[in-house]
Amino acid sequence: MSIKSTKINPDKFHISQWKFYVILLALSTFMILPIIFMFSQALKPMDELFLYPPRFLVHKPTMENFGDLMSQTSTTLVPITRYLFNSVIITGSVVLLTCLVSAMAGFALSKKNFMMKKVIFEANIIAMMFVPAAVMIPRYFIIETLGLTDTFLGHILPLLALPVSVFLVKQFVDQIPDSLLDAASIDGANDFVLFRKIIFPMIMPALATVAILAFQLAWNNIETSVIFMNDENLKTFAFYMNTLTSKLENNVAGQGMAAAAGLIMFIPNLIIFIFMQSKVINTMAHSGLK
Structure with a gap:
């Protein structure tokens, strides 16, 4: 009785690989959360920065923080x-x-x-x-x-x-x-x-x-x-x-x-x-x- 082995092409998705994708997707999502939070925090308006309970994602993104930062740096003796x-x-x-x-x-x-x-x-x-x-x-x-x-x-x-x-x-x-x-x-x-x-x-x-x-x-x-x-x-x-x-x-x-x-x-x-x-x-x- 011969046993046939199934060869999996690493360049294509196979149904048996779904469990690995689930684990890797969960890990990658967890690891990317700090980066998402950093972008979200920089884009939050003043009322969302001090909101309680705090929100992880920004609801009303704004570039106001960057504008205020540029105006702050323009007042220094040495230019930015x-x-x-x-x-x-x-x-x-x-x-x-x-x-x-x-x-x-x-x-x-x-x-x-x-x-x-x-x-x-x-x-x-x-x-x-x-x-x-x-x-x-x-x-x-x-x-x-x-x-x-x-x-x-x-x-x-x-x-x-x-x-x-x-x-x-x-x-x-x-x-x-x-x-x-x-x-x-x-x-x-x-x-x-x-x-x-x-x-x-x-x-x-x-x-x-x-x-x-x-x-x-x-x-x-x-x-x-x-x-x-x-x-x-x-x-x-x-x-x-x-x-x-x-x-x-x-x-x-x-x-x-x-x-x-x-x-x-x-x-x-x-x-x-x-x-x-x-x-x-x-x-x-x-x-x-x-």
Whole structure:
């Protein structure tokens, strides 16, 4: 008696998969609720913000909170466009340099042999356990000694030390066959050619993940503005929004503007993750393989 097995096409829906869709739909709905609430809160008029019992969804959406926020920011000595310009330059530099540094470090730690290679990688793993507050004072002394306070490098340099990005790229490079690099070396390719023409194109999914992590770190960062910057013209958009939100939250009339400010800071993170989330999943799938 032969048993016939039914093959399921993963690209098409099958009736036996309904239970998985129900569970995933429930989980995804639960996880997206905070995002929906953030948009709803920013669009609520004043009477709905303080309604009791509170409503989760806005009934009469309005852009009044954003208009009030813009009028509030127009009264500051430093224009909001200056803070935004600083954040764009700093975030762009951090993302590009972090991807480059992580790619080169991952290539060296994975495919090159040199003294203390394992010690350096273990030190990188240990560094992943440190919270930013634990290294705040050493970072300050380094930046102060180098004379980088009140400069853009004072923002950029501390944010380049991202141990998790080196770990992810190194684990991704481990999956590239050594025979491929050996064949290219026999053909006369040096380390620079190997990195530029073989390694770099093949680790783009990992670098997309690194770019997301670096973007979130730099865009939401207020530490460097507080510690290293005395010049108000060099502080970031996140610092300005955080300061403004702290002031508004102490004012009943400022609750809507505070919600609008939080949404403005969140939207760029959401956009970059939506466009690169498939790369993140691919990287996580490879980072733990041996």
